Amino acid sequence: MRRNVSAPALLAAILASVSALHAAPGPGPRTPGPKTEKAPAMETVQIRLGTANGESVTATLGGGASARAFRALLPLTVELTDFNATEKIADLPKRLATEGEPPGVDPEPGDLAYYAPWGNLAIFYKDFTYSRGLVRLGRLDRIPDAFRKSAPVKVTIEAVP
Template sequence: MNIRLTTDGHVVHAALNDSAAARDFASLLPLTLELSDFHQTERISDLPRRPATDGAPASAEPKAGDLAFYAPWGNLAIYYRDAPRADGVVVLGRLADGGAEVLATAVRVTIER
């Protein structure tokens, strides 16, 4: 499923993967979220509810451009740098080329289908 993230007048396209978690995340859209920086690697925000993670891998090694859910905290993570493998990271999809750079400093984002 293709989605669109908009911040400060910039549009970033992304594609969600075909996982149950990504489909459940898509059911939350549209969303407008306030983002904060985490470890100079990702932009994070709380979600209104946690997407289901049944059948998801127990861990992932997120790359710059990945859109993910961090199950232990219940937040969305938009990676603008590569990160080490971590338990509880569920990759939901991928930003189009250049999207990670656009979102690296975003403070507010609207995500919609």
């Protein structure tokens, strides 16, 4: 015997079945498990960037693999040169680990980053677009005036005790 079912009635029956499946308890009795605690926040580290003219700024590094690898290079003195009137860049003494990092980021002014394809440090003082291969290491508390000028800036980077 064939029944004629209207489309709205059929849709209502399907939705009711799906809803019942989601409301049904899982197999076997449910017993409360141990209380789960939130995963601990990634450890952050404070660093200081000091310029030759005595200006300094604090930055906070994230807890990713690249930030940890960068932290292991400190203390470090580099000469930051202007790039694209947007960021200051410097070569690092060695490449940083990037395992588990996103494929790229959309940097903002104040971002401390690592550009993996070139192996260099980048400090953004202007907004820029998404860049594949760019890894955010941390954030500056503020952007020093010396970073906004086109002249190179010698900077010593060290962990804050």
